[in-house]
Amino acid sequence: MRRLKHASPKPSRPSASQASKLSKPSQSSQSSKQPKPKPKPATPVKGIRGSNGNWSMRKVSRGVCPRTIIVIQVAMIVALVEIYIIIMLTCNLQDPGKCAFLVYNQGFSNLITTGSRTATGDGTRGAGSTQGKEKRNKYGENGLQISQSTLEIVDYWNAKIPSLARMPKPQILPTESHPFMFFHLRKAGGSSRREEIVEAANLLGLPRFVPMYDVSAETYRPPPNPRLTDAVLFAGHFYWPSFEKFQNIRVHSHMAHVREVSTDGAPNFSCVTQIRPTVERVVSCWNFRFIQDAKAKTKTTKNTSLSSRPNPTPEVNLSKIFKPSYQLSTKDWREMLPKSYSQFSEGCNNEFARIFSSVGDAEDVVNLVVEDSAIFPLVLNETLNRMSKCVVLAMDGCTDNKLLISYYFPWLAPFYDCNKHVNRGTIKPHREVSVSDSMEILRQNLIDDIVYHHARNLHKEQVKYVKNQPKRETTPLEKDLEDVFSVDSSNDFDQTVTHHDRGPGSLSPRTVST
Numbered sequence: 001m002r003r004l005k006h007a008s009p010k011p012s013r014p015s016a017s018q019a020s021k022l023s024k025p026s027q028s029s030q031s032s033k034q035p036k037p038k039p040k041p042a043t044p045v046k047g048i049r050g051s052n053g054n055w056s057m058r059k060v061s062r063g064v065c066p067r068t069i070i071v072i073q074v075a076m077i078v079a080l081v082e083i084y085i086i087i088m089l090t091c092n093l094q095d096p097g098k099c100a101f102l103v104y105n106q107g108f109s110n111l112i113t114t115g116s117r118t119a120t121g122d123g124t125r126g127a128g129s130t131q132g133k134e135k136r137n138k139y140g141e142n143g144l145q146i147s148q149s150t151l152e153i154v155d156y157w158n159a160k161i162p163s164l165a166r167m168p169k170p171q172i173l174p175t176e177s178h179p180f181m182f183f184h185l186r187k188a189g190g191s192s193r194r195e196e197i198v199e200a201a202n203l204l205g206l207p208r209f210v211p212m213y214d215v216s217a218e219t220y221r222p223p224p225n226p227r228l229t230d231a232v233l234f235a236g237h238f239y240w241p242s243f244e245k246f247q248n249i250r251v252h253s254h255m256a257h258v259r260e261v262s263t264d265g266a267p268n269f270s271c272v273t274q275i276r277p278t279v280e281r282v283v284s285c286w287n288f289r290f291i292q293d294a295k296a297k298t299k300t301t302k303n304t305s306l307s308s309r310p311n312p313t314p315e316v317n318l319s320k321i322f323k324p325s326y327q328l329s330t331k332d333w334r335e336m337l338p339k340s341y342s343q344f345s346e347g348c349n350n351e352f353a354r355i356f357s358s359v360g361d362a363e364d365v366v367n368l369v370v371e372d373s374a375i376f377p378l379v380l381n382e383t384l385n386r387m388s389k390c391v392v393l394a395m396d397g398c399t400d401n402k403l404l405i406s407y408y409f410p411w412l413a414p415f416y417d418c419n420k421h422v423n424r425g426t427i428k429p430h431r432e433v434s435v436s437d438s439m440e441i442l443r444q445n446l447i448d449d450i451v452y453h454h455a456r457n458l459h460k461e462q463v464k465y466v467k468n469q470p471k472r473e474t475t476p477l478e479k480d481l482e483d484v485f486s487v488d489s490s491n492d493f494d495q496t497v498t499h500h501d502r503g504p505g506s507l508s509p510r511t512v513s514t
Contacts, residue, residue, distance in 0.1 A: 085374060136148075137151045139151070139154075139450075144439060144442050144443065144446070144449075146371065146446070147371060149377065150371060150376075150377075150380070150446075150450075153377065153380055153381060153384075153450075154450055154454070157384045157388070157454055158454065158457065160388070161454070161457055161458050161461050162461060164388045164389075164458060164461075165458060165461035165462045165464070165465045166465060167265070167266050167388070167389055168266070168270065168389070168390070168391050168408055168462070169266070169270075169408075170407060170408050170409075170410070170472075171270045171408060171409055171411075172410065172411070172475055172477065173204075173206075173411055173477060174206065174232040174233060174270065174411075175232055176230060176232055176250065177250075177251055177268070178268060178269055178270065179231070179232045179233065179234060179247065179269050179270075180197075180232065180233050180234065180269070180270050180271075180272075180409070180412075181234045181235070181238065181243060181269050181270070181271045181272075182194065182197055182234070182235035182236075182271070182272050182273070183238060183240070183271055183272070183273040183355050183356070183390065184235060184236055184237050184238075184273075184274075184355075185273060185274065185275065185276070185281070185351050185352065185355060186237065186281075186285055186289075186346075186348075186351055187276065187281050187284040187285040187288060187351075188274050188275060188276035188281055188351075188395055189274050189276065189395045189421075190274055191212075191422035191423040192417070192420040192421060192422045193235070193272075193274055193393070194210060194212065194213075194235045194236065194422075195420070195422055196412065196415040196416060196417065196420070197210060197233055197235045197412065197415075198210055198213050198235075199415050200233070200411060200412050200414075200415045201233050203415075204411060206232055206233050207229075207230045207231045207232055207233070208231055208232075208233040208234070208235075209222060209223060209229065209231035209233070209234050210233070210234070210235045210236060211235075211236040211237070212236070218344050219236065220236070220237050220238055220239055220242070220361070221238065221239065221242040221243075221246075222234060222238065222242065222243055222246040223246075226246045226247070226249045226250035227249070227250065237354075237355065238355070239354075239355065239360045239361055240355060240356045240357075240360075240386050241358050241360075242361075243269070244267060247267070247268055247269050248268070251268055265389070266389060267389055270391075270408070270409070271389065271390035271391070272390055272391045272392075272393060272408075272409070273355075273387065273390050273391075273392060273393070273455075274392075274393040274394070274395060275392060275393070275394055275395065275452055275455045275456065275459070276395045276452075277452065278441070278442060278445050278448045278449040278452050279433055279438050279441050279442065281351065281448075282337075282348050282349070282441050282445060282448075283325045283433060283441075285348035285351075286322075286324075286325050286337075286340075286348055287324055287325050287427040288423070288427070289342040289346065289348065290321075290322040290340065290342060291322060291324055291427055292427050293342070322336070322340065324427055325427075325433070328437070329437075330434070330436040330437050330439075330440050333437055333440045333441060333444075334440050337349060337440075337441070337444055338367055338368050338444055341363060341367070345363055346363065347363055347366075347367035348367075349366070349367045349368075349369075349444050349445050349448070350366050350367065350369055350379075350444075350445055350447050350448050351448055352383050352387060352447060352448050352451040352452070352455075353366050353369065353379050353380075353383050353447050353448070353451075354366050356382070356383045356386040356387050356451075357379045357382045357383045357386075358382060359375065359379060366379075369447060370443065370444060370446065371443075371446050376446075376447070379447060380447050380450060380451075383447060383451050384450075384451055384454055387451060387454075387455060388454070388458060391404055391405075391408050391409075391462065392404075392455045392456075392458050392459040392462060393405075393459070394456065394459050397459065398418035400459070400463045401416065401418070402416060402418070403463060403466055403467070404459075404462060404463065404466060407466045407469070408466075410475065410477070410478050411477060411478075411481070413481075414481045414482075
């Protein structure tokens with residue numbers, strides 16, 4: 001039969017070499033036929049059973065996502081800050097002094113201060129404020145807006161004014177166990193009171209420690225070793241915490257770290273302060289510290305260590321940098337006031353807090369505290385609590401001031417002179433401070449303004465209380481002073497001396513004719 005053209009050819013017979021290869025199976029084919037080993041079961045998750053009752057066979061991941069770690073760390077930081085704020089608000093209502101150490105650290109205070117949002121010039125808050133959703137309330141004559149929580153603090157302390165007015169006790173003569181302290185608020189007429197205290201010390205022979213007369217004018221703390229000083233009269237820009245610690249060590253040397261606590265909350269010293277309206281004081285401070293006093297310092301002083309405060313500003317003529325208050329706009333006040341410091345590293349904001357609170361010596365904190373700051377409630381409560389323990393004099397209350405000094409400090413009464421003005425400002429504003437300027441100053445000095453109005457009401461209540469007291473008998477010391485001043489009623493002291501050329505013994509006692 002004939003072969004077809006496209007039929008497949010017959011398979012050829014393999015050669016001997018090819019046959020040998022086919023007879024021996026390859027290694028790969030042998031391995032493929034071997035049974036594969038069973039996989040090992042995954043490590044079970046302990047304590048978790050599946051729906052069928054068997055242990056779960058899912059493999060546990062040994063690593064943690066870095067994003068999860070970051071989230072956990074942020075949550076922990078937020079929780080710590082919230083706990084801190086709760087502790088501050090809670091313990092401060094009971095005893096502000098117990099919590100002071102928590103904000104005394106300047107670094108952490110900077111963190112919680114700068115973390116807050118800056119308020120706008122009209123005193124309102126915007127988005128992002130920690131208290132932005134709180135009810136706003138008008139405060140003061142200018143209608144400044146404050147939060148409900150701040151208003152509650154104001155109402156709390158105003159309700160305590162009648163009892164606070166009865167706290168100070170008359171001091172016949174200061175002693176080491178109960179000295180006299182004048183807390184001098186800058187640009188509130190305190191230099192005149194300081195000079196009168198020096199006059200009293202000279203005539204009565206009382207040991208004193210008064211900066212500007214005995215030590216540098218820029219001394220803000222009492223002597224470092226309380227056991228080595230016998231001073232009973234103190235006057236200056238002292239910080240309350242430093243003087244309180246000084247007196248506690250002096251009285252209780254074996255318990256230096258324990259605060260002196262009396263049944264009525266009064267300190268173990270008598271204190272006085274003199275107040276001035278907030279806007280007036282800030283404007284006066286600006287013109288004196290940055291214009292008038294700056295010119296005098298650059299002409300009369302050398303670049304020496306004039307301040308006990310660390311890192312004083314190098315000597316520069318600040319009057320060439322800053323403008324007088326009447327040339328400043330609202331924007332200038334907003335931008336320059338919280339950032340401006342004199343050559344002694346002092347600002348003009350929150351003077352009450354600078355003297356009475358625990359952050360007073362941290363200028364970059366106290367000069368920036370506004371209502372949005374996290375430490376605002378603590379600083380406000382602490383300042384109100386401490387200032388309320390002093391006798392309050394008003395800069396414009398001559399007659400009432402005489403009444404208070406005569407009752408509480410009869411040894412000082414003969415030296416009090418309403419007409420005495422030391423370090424008076426010479427720069428007169430060419431225009432009144434505008435409403436918008438006042439609002440901006442008050443916004444930055446809300447603590448000061450609240451404390452001022454509280455102090456003003458306390459001053460009136462103290463006057464009312466003293467007027468209702470029965471007239472007490474005149475002490476022998478008062479009789480002697482009356483005899484001295486009746487013999488020579490003229491003032492033999494040089495009141496024209498500026499604070500640059502004063503020193504120990506620069507004021508001599510009166511020459512008394514007998």
